[in-house]
């Protein structure tokens with residue numbers, strides 16, 4: 001499994017996205033397409049970006065009954081994405097169904113990654129709203145273990161959790177980590193951040209980087225810096 005930098009293309013339209021991607025004339029970075037862009041532009045945005053030669057992480061975080069998730073995953077698989085995700089809270093059965101749906105006739109499938117607890121959920125809201133009365137770190141590890149049990153490839157987690165996930169679940173279980181910032185860059189609204197070099201050190205497999213690249217004066221140079229620090 002290759003370490004890679006995934007650019008979060010958090011744009012509102014295809015036009016903005018292509019203006020951004022047009023800057024990359026040599027390399028074709030791995031890109032993340034989220035709900036905003038997908039719901040605005042539909043599946044054609046995935047096909048178009050794929051046709052330009054990019055790998056795609058489709059970040060739609062599915063969570064529904066197993067049968068619905070299975071059928072929806074089959075549709076995403078036909079879009080030829082390279083990685084997609086779901087909420088581990090949907091249960092082991094839902095995750096198993098998702099994998100079945102994703103698997104193509106020839107046995108290939110996109111990587112499937114689980115979201116454990118969203119970073120916007122804290123201990124207090126988890127207890128008060130969800131009635132889960134366990135330490136949040138344990139809940140995250142339990143959900144990650146469920147994802148492994150179901151046969152998934154890994155989890156989305158903070159770079160700070162990567163080491164622990166690998167230790168507990170295994171080094172072949174992939175960690176995809178957002179919350180990455182350059183040492184001399186703006187933190188923005190991210191609370192717990194790491195540099196690409198630190199994320200590499202701690203063992204993240206993929207880093208998801210948005211604004212440090214998309215809002216940079218020179219996005220290509222910022223991307224190349226991420227690759228130098230994280231991959232090379």
Ligand code: C5P
Nearest residue numbers: 008010119178179190208209210211212
């Ligand atoms: O711009 P920035 O680098 O903060 O973007 C990070 C990306 O990772 C965004 O697309 C954000 O939605 C996503 N993400 C995150 N934290 C999580 C899960 C996803 O920042 N826990």
